[in-house]
Amino acid sequence: MPLIVDEDLCTSCGVCVDRCTMDIIRLNDDGFPYKKYDECWYCGVCEEDCPENALIIDLPFQVK
Amino acid sequence: MELETDILVIGGGSAGSMAAIVAKEQNPDIDVTIIEKAEINRSGSIALGMDALNIVVQPGITTPELYMNSARIATEGILDYKPSYVMAERSYSILKRLEGWGIRFPRDEENKYISLQVHAKGSFLLEMDSPDLKLVLAEKVKEAGVRVINRTIVTKLLVNNEQVIGAMGFNIRTGEFIVCKAKATILANGGCARFSLPNSGYLYGTFDYPGNAGDGYSLAYRAGAQLTGFEFTQCSPLIKDINCPLLYITLTRGAEVVNALGETIDLEYVSTQNMLKELREGKGPIFIKMNHLPEERIQDIERILFTTERPIQKKFWENRGVDFREGLIELGETEYQLCGGHGLTGIVVNEKAETTLKGLYAAGDVACVPLQHLTGAFVFGEVAAEEAVKFVNNNDLGEVDQNLIKDEEQRLLNVMDNNKSGSISVKDFEYKVRRTISDYAIPPKNEIKLKRFLWWLPRFRDDMKDIQVTDHHELSRYEEIQFILDSAELSVHASLAREESRWGWFHHRTDYPEKDDGNWLKHVVLEKGLKSGEVQTLLVDIENGGEH
Incomplete structure (x- = not known):
């Protein structure tokens, strides 16, 4: 259940990391967000608050 | 980090944010601190807003008395009069406060608020147009000059002579241990959404925000407060x-x-x-x-x-x-949950949001104001703040036993140390705990079945030594498993105590299938036994406020 990140749009600002309600997002070595922990509630905050619209979340396989 | 504050608010969701804002409104010179497990801009159960304010008594249209009639039907009589009456009475001023903050409540062509009837008597639910409600609350918290400590889980309340004097916890990213001494403490950290297992099998696929793991129930119980309504395991x-x-x-x-x-x-x-x-x-x-x-x-x-x-x-x-x-x-x-907003579960509070412990207030889903929804979180956020401000004016900071602080810090360090190479992942462990809750702690219930959970409980607690904890994020999940286990223990004891069936399926006992108003129009109240340390159950009369 990866985060889908548009690397051309993402500025590595970290808003998604700051606001994730389950604190599961981190930036990788290239500065792009990924889900470090498999505990997503798919609340959509990361997608909603991304200032560049660079991020899309997918639903976990078990619930989609 | 060690700090002192006048009012500590644990949980910066709907109730906690409102409490902090109102405390500063009452007296801007009072020092107010929120400790939030997530990040306050998007935290609690309304991170992406809410579409309705479920209970609003509009003057000239409905009355608090009419709401009480509906609430009594909806709770099958397990309802104290005063707290719910206060909520209804103050609900319209909440609506006006939110409107003043720019939250939109749609109106019809006659300029009346659009209301919908979801209660037996009276139309109390008002439509609300507010995807940004939480951002607005967070902004007001900031403007008010409240100190916010994000990404911090509270693991223990500081108690001295049955008075709560703050809390301890740690930053879930850095592990920094945090002690916050406070003259008054407001618990506003939600119900237990991670109770039984969702049918999807996905641990975090719960209806309510899964960050709420029964933290507040466990903290209050361990500090010695009374709790009630834990037999009413609820789903939707x-x-x-x-x-x-x-x-x-x-x-x-x-x-x-x-x-x-x-x-x-x-x-x-x-x-x-x-x-x-x-x-x-x-x-x-x-x-x-x-x-x-x-x-x-x-x-x-x-x-x-x-x-x-x-x-x-x-x-x-x-x-x-x-x-x-x-x-x-x-x-x-859905999975079964414990919640004061959707259900009848929570810390015992009176109409002043006071718990049974001095210096401790509770508001929102963590408190038992049955079926209070978002309205109750806001009203009792306000009430808790008003009362805490009065308390702070008349009480100095209590003396803190430094050993309590040392012990808690050491306990957390020990888990990090001893569980480094544990053999069970936190996720696998939580899965089995919650599967066992599904097996034995939810309806249909009977004595043998409920006691099966109590057979498992000490085994789970002992097996926690085998959970692998490699960072502070996992340590926070480890702590949450303890909250879930405590919540389940309280629920099973309450379910065993209530030897009847009530609130439809949610407390259905196959060995006591009938509702028995003659004997059971009572609260099952839980507290920690002073000597035994075990869960004690008491039966307490319903407070009817002179009405029947």
């Missing part, structure tokens, strides 16, 4: 698999619920219990049907569902290829 029929809500939004706009036989189910003001009964009687699957609604109504429903509270629904339906104009929406039973 929501969108199958994803467990997102849509009932009020669709059903109050003309949608119907049909069963597998094509029969329309009588909803009696959106009675979720009627729907769940169809499933249990083998008449499922059950569906929400909207294909008879006009296009503009469908668009209205889609606009709300796809922007507010759980907008992920849009993606879910696209993936399943379901269009509300044609397709049916299958409903499934």
Whole structure:
């Protein structure tokens, strides 16, 4: 259940990391967000608050 | 980090944010601190807003007395008069406060608020248009000059002579140990959403925000406060698999619920219990049907569902290829939860939001003001703040036993040290705990079944030494498993104590299948035994406020 990140749009600002309600997002070595922990509630905050619209979340396989 | 504050608010969601704002309104010179497990801009149960304020008594249209009649029916009599009356009485001023902050409440062509009837008597639910509600609350907290400590889990309350004098916890990223001494403490950290296992099998696929793991119930219980309503394990029929809500939004706009036989189910003001009964009687699957609604109504429903509270629904339906104009929406039973907002569970509070411990207040889902919804979180956020400010004016900071602080810090260090190479992942462990809750702690209940959980409980607690904890994020999940276990222990003891069936399916005992008003129109109150350290149950009369 990866985060889908548009690397051309993402500025590595970290808003998604700051606001994730389950604190599961981190930036990788290239500065792009990924889900470090498999505990997503798919609340959509990361997608909603991304200032560049660079991020899309997918639903976990078990619930989609 | 060690700090002193006048009022410590634990949990910066709806109730906690309101409490902090109102405390500063009452006296800007008072020092107010919020400790929040997530990040305050998007935290608690309304991270992406809410579509309704469920209980508003509008002067000239409804009355607090009418609300009390409805609430008594909805709670089957397990309701103290004063707290719910205060909530109803103050609900309209909450509406006006939110309007003043720019939250929109839609009106009809006669300029009246659009209200919907979801209670037996009276139309109390007001539509609200507020995907940004939490951002607005967070902004007001900031403007008020409240100190906010994000990403911090509280693991223990500081107590001295039955008085709460602050709390301890740690930053879930850095592990920094945090001690906050406070003259007054307001618990506002939600119910227990991670109780039984969702049918999808996905641990975090719960209806309510899964960051709420019963933290507040466990903290209050361990500090010596009384709790009640834990036998009322509650679930809802929501969108199958994803467990997102849509009932009020669709059903109050003309949608119907049909069963597998094509029969329309009588909803009696959106009675979720009627729907769940169809499933249990083998008449499922059950569906929400909207294909008879006009296009503009469908668009209205889609606009709300796809922007507010759980907008992920849009993606879910696209993936399943379901269009509300044609397709049916299958409903499934959510996991069971413990909650003061949707249910009857929580810390015992009076109409002043006071718990049974000096210096400790509770508001929102963590407190037992039955079926209070968002209205209750806001009203009791206000009330808790007003009372805490009075308390702070008359009380100095109590003396803190430094050994309590050292012990808690050492306990957390020991887990990090000893559990480094544990053999069970936190996730696997939580899965088995919650599967066992599903097996034994939810309806249908009976004595033997409930006691099976108590057989497992000490084994789980002992096995926690084998959980692998490699960072502070995992340590926070480890702590949450303790909260879940405590919540389940309280629930099972309450379920055993109430030797009757009440609140429909949610406390159905197959060995006591009848409701018994003669003996059981009472609260089952739980507290930690002073000597034994075990859960003690007491039966307490309902406080009727002179009414019947």
